[in-house]
Amino acid sequence: NAGVTQTPKFQVLKTGQSMTLQCAQDMNHEYMSWYRQDPGMGLRLIHYSVGAGITDQGEVPNGYNVSRSTTEDFPLRLLSAAPSQTSVYFCASSARRGAEAFFGQGTRLTVV
Amino acid sequence: TQLLEQSPQFLSIQEGENLTVYCNSSSVFSSLQWYRQEPGEGPVLLVTVVTGGEVKKLKRLTFQFGDARKDSSLHITAAQPGDTGLYLCAGPLLGNAGKSTFGDGTTLTVKP
Numbered sequence: 522n523a524g525v526t527q528t529p530k531f532q533v534l535k536t537g538q539s540m541t542l543q544c545a546q547d548m549n550h551e552y553m554s555w556y557r558q559d560p561g562m563g564l565r566l567i568h569y570s571v572g573a574g575i576t577d578q579g580e581v582p583n584g585y586n587v588s589r590s591t592t593e594d595f596p597l598r599l600l601s602a603a604p605s606q607t608s609v610y611f612c613a614s615s616a617r618r619g620a621e622a623f624f625g626q627g628t629r630l631t632v633v
Numbered sequence: 634t635q636l637l638e639q640s641p642q643f644l645s646i647q648e649g650e651n652l653t654v655y656c657n658s659s660s661v662f663s664s665l666q667w668y669r670q671e672p673g674e675g676p677v678l679l680v681t682v683v684t685g686g687e688v689k690k691l692k693r694l695t696f697q698f699g700d701a702r703k704d705s706s707l708h709i710t711a712a713q714p715g716d717t718g719l720y721l722c723a724g725p726l727l728g729n730a731g732k733s734t735f736g737d738g739t740t741l742t743v744k745p
Contacts, residue, residue, distance in 0.1 A: 525675075554733070563639075563721050564676070564735040579732065611675050619664045619725045622733065624675025 523547050527612050527625035534602040534632045542597040542628050544612030552615045553595040554579070554622070555587065557608040564611060570595055571618075602632045636660055637722055637736035645742040649711050654739040656722035657704045665705045665724040667696055670738070676721055679707075712743045 528543045546553065551572045556564035556579075566579030570589040584606060586598040595614075599606060609629050613622040638657045646652055656665065664683045668676035680689050682698035682705060689696045693716075695708040709716055723735040 556735070561642075561737070563637075563737040564723075566732065566734065569732060577732070580734070613675070619681075619733075621666070621678045621681065622668075622676075622723075624677070627673075627675055 525625040546614040550614035639736035662724035668721045670719040
């Protein structure tokens with residue numbers, strides 16, 4: 522049972538570099554989301570998708586892009602990394618609005 | 634502005650004690666979810682409450698959804714060290730498809 526798979530688990534970037542965080546789910550869920558979690562804080566929504574080809578902004582979208590070309594995959598792109606993007610990133614999927622969200626194990630990103 | 638306010642932010646108690654954590658909002662939610670997150674892992678769903686006034690029990694955990702669907706509480710009876718973790722409430726805003734918001738969480742430590 523893979524569930525939600527995120528890669529990589531850890532990443533160090535230099536300021537200005539770009540990279541893509543990968544997220545894949547094998548549960549045929551329509552809804553997928555990206556969150557960031559900073560120390561002492563809950564999860565803040567970056568971008569979300571309600572189905573293939575449909576994406577929308579969350580609470581903190583600046584500096585990030587997403588696309589949803591398939592139901593399974595929802596990559597998050599950092600365009601030009603900044604130290605303020607140092608965080609733990611979680612991808613989640615759910616079968617429908619308001620249903621249980623299944624989370625990946627997270628990607629710990631450090632931007633130096 | 635945080636849509637879901639959780640209190641207390643930190644709670645440290647002895648094994649066997651009872652505790653209650655709160656999740657409050659000025660907005661109405663169609664449902665609320667409670668998650669527990671352990672270090673290095675993604676959040677895992679504990680329960681979803683849907684109906685105003687609803688009470689759900691999960692072993693020693695009791696969850697309540699306010700009558701007006703703006704608040705929720707989690708009560709733990711006879712806490713155990715295994716209950717240690719970050720407790721998060723989350724929910725989709727009424728009428729807002731696909732977008733779920735999280736509170737900042739309550740960090741619970743149960744000492745043996």
